[in-house]
Amino acid sequence: MFSIFPIKGFIDQIDGFYCDGVSAGLKPNNKKDIGFIYSDTLCDVGAVLTNNKFQAAPLRHYQRYENDFKTNFVLINSKNANALTGEKGIEDINTIFSSLKFDITNPIMSSTGVIGNRLPIQKIVDGANTFDLSSKNGENLSQAIMTTDAYPKACLYEVKLEDGSSFKIGAVAKGAGMINPNLATMLCFICTDAKVSKKDIEEALNENKETTFNAISVDGDTSTNDTVLVLANGKSNAYDKEAFKEALKLVMHDMAMLMVADGEGAKKAVAFEVINAATKEDAITAAKALSNSLLVKTALFGEDPNFGRIASTIGASRIECDENSLVIAYNDVVVFNKGEIVFDAKCEEDAGKVLQNKEFKIVCDIGLGTESFIAYGCDLGYEYVKINADYRS
Amino acid sequence: MFSIFPIKGFIDQIDGFYCDGVSAGLKPNNKKDIGFIYSDTLCDVGAVLTNNKFQAAPLRHYQRYENDFKTNFVLINSKNANALTGEKGIEDINTIFSSLKFDITNPIMSSTGVIGNRLPIQKIVDGANTFDLSSKNGENLSQAIMTTDAYPKACLYEVKLEDGSSFKIGAVAKGAGMINPNLATMLCFICTDAKVSKKDIEEALNENKETTFNAISVDGDTSTNDTVLVLANGKSNAYDKEAFKEALKLVMHDMAMLMVADGEGAKKAVAFEVINAATKEDAITAAKALSNSLLVKTALFGEDPNFGRIASTIGASRIECDENSLVIAYNDVVVFNKGEIVFDAKCEEDAGKVLQNKEFKIVCDIGLGTESFIAYGCDLGYEYVKINADYRS
Numbered sequence: 001m002f003s004i005f006p007i008k009g010f011i012d013q014i015d016g017f018y019c020d021g022v023s024a025g026l027k028p029n030n031k032k033d034i035g036f037i038y039s040d041t042l043c044d045v046g047a048v049l050t051n052n053k054f055q056a057a058p059l060r061h062y063q064r065y066e067n068d069f070k071t072n073f074v075l076i077n078s079k080n081a082n083a084l085t086g087e088k089g090i091e092d093i094n095t096i097f098s099s100l101k102f103d104i105t106n107p108i109m110s111s112t113g114v115i116g117n118r119l120p121i122q123k124i125v126d127g128a129n130t131f132d133l134s135s136k137n138g139e140n141l142s143q144a145i146m147t148t149d150a151y152p153k154a155c156l157y158e159v160k161l162e163d164g165s166s167f168k169i170g171a172v173a174k175g176a177g178m179i180n181p182n183l184a185t186m187l188c189f190i191c192t193d194a195k196v197s198k199k200d201i202e203e204a205l206n207e208n209k210e211t212t213f214n215a216i217s218v219d220g221d222t223s224t225n226d227t228v229l230v231l232a233n234g235k236s237n238a239y240d241k242e243a244f245k246e247a248l249k250l251v252m253h254d255m256a257m258l259m260v261a262d263g264e265g266a267k268k269a270v271a272f273e274v275i276n277a278a279t280k281e282d283a284i285t286a287a288k289a290l291s292n293s294l295l296v297k298t299a300l301f302g303e304d305p306n307f308g309r310i311a312s313t314i315g316a317s318r319i320e321c322d323e324n325s326l327v328i329a330y331n332d333v334v335v336f337n338k339g340e341i342v343f344d345a346k347c348e349e350d351a352g353k354v355l356q357n358k359e360f361k362i363v364c365d366i367g368l369g370t371e372s373f374i375a376y377g378c379d380l381g382y383e384y385v386k387i388n389a390d391y392r393s
Numbered sequence: 394m395f396s397i398f399p400i401k402g403f404i405d406q407i408d409g410f411y412c413d414g415v416s417a418g419l420k421p422n423n424k425k426d427i428g429f430i431y432s433d434t435l436c437d438v439g440a441v442l443t444n445n446k447f448q449a450a451p452l453r454h455y456q457r458y459e460n461d462f463k464t465n466f467v468l469i470n471s472k473n474a475n476a477l478t479g480e481k482g483i484e485d486i487n488t489i490f491s492s493l494k495f496d497i498t499n500p501i502m503s504s505t506g507v508i509g510n511r512l513p514i515q516k517i518v519d520g521a522n523t524f525d526l527s528s529k530n531g532e533n534l535s536q537a538i539m540t541t542d543a544y545p546k547a548c549l550y551e552v553k554l555e556d557g558s559s560f561k562i563g564a565v566a567k568g569a570g571m572i573n574p575n576l577a578t579m580l581c582f583i584c585t586d587a588k589v590s591k592k593d594i595e596e597a598l599n600e601n602k603e604t605t606f607n608a609i610s611v612d613g614d615t616s617t618n619d620t621v622l623v624l625a626n627g628k629s630n631a632y633d634k635e636a637f638k639e640a641l642k643l644v645m646h647d648m649a650m651l652m653v654a655d656g657e658g659a660k661k662a663v664a665f666e667v668i669n670a671a672t673k674e675d676a677i678t679a680a681k682a683l684s685n686s687l688l689v690k691t692a693l694f695g696e697d698p699n700f701g702r703i704a705s706t707i708g709a710s711r712i713e714c715d716e717n718s719l720v721i722a723y724n725d726v727v728v729f730n731k732g733e734i735v736f737d738a739k740c741e742e743d744a745g746k747v748l749q750n751k752e753f754k755i756v757c758d759i760g761l762g763t764e765s766f767i768a769y770g771c772d773l774g775y776e777y778v779k780i781n782a783d784y785r786s
Contacts, residue, residue: 054707312508385694385775
């Protein structure tokens with residue numbers, strides 16, 4: 001038995017962790033653009049990285065450490081992804097770290113922003129050398145790592161174990177844009193003082209990623225920089241495998257939901273729930289197809305209960321399906337029922353009301369089995385186009 | 394030896410074919426919304442149909458004819474797709490045909506529009522009974538089948554064979570929206586007086602579809618109603634297998650290009666050319682991923698040479714690739730060259746100029762083999778969102 005409580009604050013509330021964000025001149029108008037996470041003892045590390053074939057330099061730099069390395073420092077910058085920069089991009093990271101005045105061990109870098117530009121090394125070094133490693137300012141950090149995010153993303157939990165011991169776990173993340181089923185342009189930094197091993201961190205990460213980060217989609221693109229990093233300093237001396245898994249799942253779910261709700265220009269967060277599919281793969285395929293369909297997403301933006309597009313998307317996903325067993329509902333408003341169009345004026349009005357909400361679910365009962373999956377997506381409107389038509393400038 | 398000449402006019406210029414479009418009250422403001430193609434002799438028929446699992450009623454009606462059936466009549470309506478209507482949707486088609494005053498054989502129906510509504514049978518019957526089967530008005534037909542198309546789509550060719558004989562082949566089509574790599578919400582009706590067999594029609598259709606209709610994408614959705622139909626009345630008595638294949642390819646390519654140029658709200662038609670991939674499948678996967686990427690499409694709309702998104706999309710497509718062998722160019726302006734970022738101010742200016750064109754190509758040289766594929770796509774802007782946020786209304 002264990003219990004998990006959400007608590008106020010940022011990851012800096014966790015014993016031994018420090019963080020802050022400052023302006024290094026990468027973003028205009030003195031906006032914060034670099035930040036750090038520092039631990040006063042060495043941390044075990046676990047990570048999930050993008051499966052994009054052009055992994056950015058910081059991800060390849062990370063993977064050159066030995067498998068069981070420990071670290072006490074993460075440097076994060078926005079505005080420049082340090083991707084497509086080859087071996088020089090990795091050298092740039094080493095140059096930066098060797099120019100810092102701090103005594104740090106196996107430092108990790110993490111970047112987000114435009115692909116295809118070398119890092120402005122001197123600006124980052126100069127900015128980072130102003131860091132105060134005794135700062136506990138999670139809010140500054142969360143602002144420094146934002147790109148097109150509309151708001152900072154963070155969460156924090158306390159986990160109380162049966163023996164009276166407890167540990168904390170929390171995260172800070174950036175999301176928005178390029179979010180898709182195979183991880184996302186998202187950076188998510190999870191810190192904990194649980195006494196958890198690297199092996200258990202990675203097991204829990206892998207177990208939870210499919211139903212959290214890999215279940216969300218903003219636009220179906222997978223970035224070169226996606227990273228979920230877990231740092232565990234063990235300071236609490238508390239640990240329980242199940243409790244840790246559950247708490248990590250909560251943290252990952254929270255961050256994933258914040259990201260989808262803050263998809264570029266998104267006004268609605270929608271759960272696409274596919275139930276009673278013939279196979280698990282079918283359920284996942286259909287749910288993700290729905291969350292990625294432009295026609296579905298624009299209809300959501302228009303608050304139009306155009307269920308034909310939902311059916312068409314399921315049919316186009318090529319899963320096992322049949323009109324005569326298919327049921328489609330907006331929340332509990334059934335609009336199509338096993339071959340029967342039940343979409344009369346009353347039904348249209350009811351469905352339209354559901355679509356006016358900021359959060360709702362679309363349920364597709366395939367009626368051919370028992371497998372289900374929930375994918376999370378958002379609407380797509382003018383703002384998405386605006387943001388992405390001139391992101392570089 | 395044979396030669397193919399484009400000629401002016403619509404499919405009504407082909408011997409024995411008649412067509413027209415009228416208003417039956419499905420669209421507002423007396424806009425044309427139903428049309429027909431009639432042949433004064435029976436035609437051999439070949440078709441490619443959508444691979445959406447929820448094929449619309451007209452497609453299932455068509456497939457109930459015996460394999461070698463001949464026809465002389467196609468009835469087409471817009472505004473209602475007759476999809477998701479089950480067996481009743483097929484009965485509705487039979488009711489309509491049995492209520493027409495004309496002497497027609499094995500009539501085919503084809504529909505486009507909103508999914509999930511029963512056809513307004515009486516309106517269609519009343520409208521169709523005003524058809525004049527001796528009309529030759531391809532322009533009216535092409536208008537009647539438009540939905541969100543900005544302009545009618547048609548082409549016509551004359552094919553002169555070595556023995557002095559000749560035949561004509563032409564098409565009328567509707568495209569726009571929901572266009573994607575596995576066929577599209579597109580209806581394309583191809584008529585010819587070549588003396589071609591059903592077997593040869595289907596062979597030529599299948600051979601040409603991958604590099605034409607299946608190579609285009611507007612938004613990655615595959616509709617329930619996609620149809621390419623070929624009617625051959627044999628009246629010219631002329632035929633040559635290679636000439637027919639080549640002419641059919643031209644017709645299909647023309648129609649595919651018109652569709653992609655008229656993607657909903659699209660201002661640019663872009664050829665995504667992936668060359669020197671390790672396998673054909675890699676070339677196709679990467680080219681289609683580019684033509685479907687929202688981040689790439691919005692950058693094109695913004696005329697922003699954001700080549701990082703192109704690289705990221707290739708990497709995310711999981712094909713065999715390596716930064717150090719990758720070359721990216723807008724037309725002939727190279728922006729990334731085998732691991733080297735060559736994107737200086739001059740290069741950015743040159744690339745930006747290419748993006749201001751209405752038509753251009755993006756070339757990605759994977760540098761790991763000899764296989765290539767060209768996918769065709771368009772930009773995505775505010776108009777797409779506008780059109781699709783309130784398509785039903």
